[in-house]
Amino acid sequence: MSREQHIARTFVELADTLVEDFDLIDFLQQMTVRCQELLDITDAAVFLNHPPPRLHSPAPCDPGPALRDVLEAARSEGPALDAHRAGKPVTTGEDPAETAARWPQFAQMLRAAGYTRATAVPMRLRKDCLGSLLLLHTGETPLGADDLALAQALADAATIGLLQAGTIHEQHTVNKQLHTALQSRIIVEQAKGVLAARRHIRLNDAFEAMRHHARHHRTLLIKVARDVIENDFVPAVPPASPARPADSS
Template identity: 45%
Template sequence: MSNTRDQRLAATFVSLADTLVADFDVLDFLGMLTERAVELLEVDAAGVILADQRGGWRPAAGSSENSGLVEVFAAQTQQGPCLDCVRTGELVLSMDLAADVERWPQFAPFATSAGFRAACAVPMRLRDDIIGALTLLRAAAGPVDRDSIALGQALADVATIGILQQRAVSRQEILSEQLQATLYRRTVIEQAKGVLAERGDIDMHAAYTLLRDYARGSRRRLSDVARDLANGDLDAAQLLASDVSRGD
């Protein structure tokens, strides 16, 4: 591992541990987790699903807002390594999704058609409470590197502790209220992405990047900016033309 990667990894753990701040945004936090997982773990994509208050599982973040990847992670809430992982609380691996059609008859063909051949899902858990899972995807078939799996689990562990520690309430309240609110805000972000994509004639990933960069540049929470945009309180043209959102 290079010194640069060591430094990046150390910075990532510091960022994931630093959740006790007034403007903590769990969606931006999970987005950072998936993006850093791709950068550090030699995988091609990463995503997180979280528990909702009805006992189901929903996608909460991905390393890209590419429509194909978003659909893959949405499909995982019905079948696949991520769902098996949250049900068992254990690591779930697939070295070749094309050979796992019997295991996951709906998910495996869907994932391979999106360009992914190997998968690894690690639980986001604290003792007996499983709040979700982090899935790592690779375009090439073959085993996911053991060091990458170990680091992925470590990242998931720190992220889980950070989310649970961020609220000074009981664990059950966090699971049923905080995480449910997170999933609701994710729906608002999807609506805002659609507004930007249509107004700017751009793809969904570019729309998400503009939305996130605008929120960071204006020192506002991602979910608050998305809500204002979806409600019409923030003009999409203003955001599209903004130097902050374009990184100029």
């Protein structure tokens, strides 16, 4: 599959929210997976603002204490919060001292976790900004203009998908969805670790196995995760997803 085909498939996935059994945690988790595959980044996370910005989906890997500290710090300062407020992309600068002066806690956690820089794009629809997409880098090269434009397009498409799914129209619905997603995220991460250990596979492959089973059997991802943890269920591993093709530009 070419990179262009992979991008097209991703936009179709983000638009596929008008279903009765829409799974919010699956939708946001899959968005971070696709960001890793398509962009020159290491990890990604989604924040929604209801208020203040709440972490909805961590990077699709075992977060570990260092990454958890980065994401927790990002809730109160850093590019994710500023991108949401400004409605435009925000990135850490080339000068570490400047970044530390602007966001001291976030910059400290970022360095401790081994990341070299962070970029965030707003999740917006016209003038309404619902949150942001945080992208974490370990390389020295800044996110290129094409990748930044693609990241913004993915965030915009996800925003439209969430609006279509009706998950952010009513405040009480939002609060319930956020609480459920945050609790579900913990269970899904635990299940990924359990399944990866049982099958001796990568955490991303464990997530794909659970997601594939949930979609094939039209059930929620959280139900599959609980079955893995509580009943020793081992879903089949689907064919490997295409790796992110090298950028030919």
